[in-house]
Amino acid sequence: MARLFGTDGVRGLANRDVTAELALDLAVGAAHVLALRGEFSKPRPRAIVGRDPRASGEFLSAAVAAGLASAGVDVIDVGVLPTPAVAFLTGTLGADLGVMISASHNPMQDNGIKFFDRNGYKLDDDVEDQIAAHMGENWERPVGARVGRISYDYEAVNAYVDAIVDTVTYSLEGLRVVVDCAHGAASHVGPLALERAGAEVIVIGNEPDGENINHEYGATAPRRMAAATVGHSAHVGVSFDGDADRCIASDEEGIIVDGDKIMGILALGAAEAGRLKDNVLVTTVMSNLGLRLAMEAHGVRTVNTAVGDRYVLEEMLRNGYNIGGEQSGHVLLTEFSTTGDGVLTALHLLSRLAEKRQKMSEVASVITQLPQVMINVPGVDKAAATTNSVVLEAVTAAEIALGDTGRVLLRPSGTEALVRVMVEAATQDEAESTARHLADVVKNNLALS
Structure with a gap:
């Protein structure tokens, strides 16, 4: 059952x-x-x-x-x-x-x-x-x-807003920020918190009517926020999802800054201040290899967990780590919160921007993400994805060919009869060709009869 x-x-x-x-x-x-x-x-x-x-x-x-x-x-x-x-x-x-x-x-x-x-x-x-x-x-x-x-x-909301604003070290005064609330739960709280922290806020997606939540706005559709960031000549944009436990950002040029980059930026800031526990950032297996390489270059170790914020949190609590998260923008700052918090994440991202006195594009440039391609292969025996000898040999050969600047991840879906083939490589063409090849191997050898 x-x-x-x-x-x-x-x-x-x-x-x-x-x-x-x-x-x-x-x-x-x-x-x-x-x-x-x-x-x-x-x-x-x-x-x-x-x-x-x-x-x-x-x-x-x-x-x-x-x-x-x-x-x-x-x-x-x-x-x-x-x-x-x-x-x-x-x-x-x-x-x-x-x-x-x-x-x-x-x-x-x-x-x-x-x-x-x-x-x-x-x-x-x-x-x-x-x-x-x-x-x-x-x-x-x-x-x-x-x-x-x-x-x-x-009125209890005010205690929450005051508490998360108090965690920010640097004033956001002078920063112009586009905030996309996804017509969701942060439609009032998100802008309020950023304004209390000193930012000039331009709000979109903050007119919930009970039916428009997440529709063409929010962290799962960040392009509108990115365009508004450019259109309003803002320094940065941030976008929450419907319940505001995620945050995705945009730089001043409209380039998306995803959860990998956000937690990398925050981890490096904490490491510089001596606040990153054991110099460890906790990520999931889906985080981009470029994040790990950037962290290693700055003396920060990454620890991977299964996909899901609850697994990230379990690892963090078990070892006392204080920054972790997912590529989706679900960032965990356990010094200040018991769960992923999009508004808190935005506050700390902008505080880092204020501290560095740099453009968002400059702050984010420390992490260069590798091209990543994901192909879903349906109608296959997902349980055999990690045991079939032909598939395993193909994965091993691909990993050898990619070397240190690429990786392969075969992940059976938790809800469907399919296998997700994810490949990262030094170039987009290499990532796409390797992913297509492995997808064909999975399909030809694991197809359900």
């Missing part, structure tokens, strides 16, 4: 896969696992509930609040806020758990539910499985004064 929880909470088509009934049952399960301690608690446990602007988030957050309150948990509804803000408030307000209703960068019709523990961290797999196991079971329902109460605090 498949797990209910995926790599980042429960996610799917809203009102079909992720229903009000499911949201209520999940909330009750979470209350029993994360909040209730035997007999009904006195005082009652508390939960923070937030959401992004999707239309379906309105009924799903209401269902979550109802489930928690029915289990005897007091609910503080903080309204539309970024995922990292909900994580922050869960920890700082002394709540027993936090709940975020969001499908992050997914299209509007999807939605999801993710939980945070009392410290603001995402849950381990075993805790998520405990929540799923409690769903639908018989339980003693509190009555009378023991039921939870629901209150609303739409």
Whole structure:
């Protein structure tokens, strides 16, 4: 039986896969696992509930609040806020758990539910499985004064904004910044934080209507932000996704600065200041080889994990590392946050720009990314991708031919019957030809009958 929880909470088509009934049952399960301690608690446990602007988030957050309150948990509804803000408030307000209703960068019709523990961290797999196991079971329902109460605090956002602005070392005064909010959860918070830090802000994608989240705006569609950066003669542009746990940037010429470059820039700044723990940057296997080469040239070691911010965070917490992330713009700064935070990332990126007194293109030029080509090969036995002798021999031969300035990664998809072939090389032509060759080898030797 498949797990209910995926790599980042429960996610799917809203009102079909992720229903009000499911949201209520999940909330009750979470209350029993994360909040209730035997007999009904006195005082009652508390939960923070937030959401992004999707239309379906309105009924799903209401269902979550109802489930928690029915289990005897007091609910503080903080309204539309970024995922990292909900994580922050869960920890700082002394709540027993936090709940975020969001499908992050997914299209509007999807939605999801993710939980945070009392410290603001995402849950381990075993805790998520405990929540799923409690769903639908018989339980003693509190009555009378023991039921939870629901209150609303739409001013809590200010504590979050103040906290992340206070982490910035250099004033952003004099910097003109284009901010693309993806019509999402950072539509108010993102510009507010950058303005409080001193930047002149030009905002796009900040008119959420419940239906336009991530549509042609945001971190998954950064070209509009890049064009606006050039059009407004801005020093830099930043773009968040729907729940603002990602940040993608643009330099003054409209060239995209992705998550690899952003975390590389931040890691080098921290290393210079003596703040990069063990001089290590944590990345995933999908990060560009050019990032690792640039870090090595500056005395910074990279440690790779599986794809997924939760695996990056696990590695960071296990060893005390303080900067890591993904190419997608999901950057983790564990000195200041328990989860990826797009607005926090933007603040620190711009602070580095202010410190260096250089153009964004100059600051980013320290990392030269190698051409990268990805080909998805469908209809194959993905489990055999790492064991088939013909495929393995072809990969080895390709890696020898590419040498130190290239690499090959064959990654079975976690959700589909396909294998992703990723090749990096010194030139685009070499990357493309090698990827096509390996894709053909995978297709010819692993095809499903």
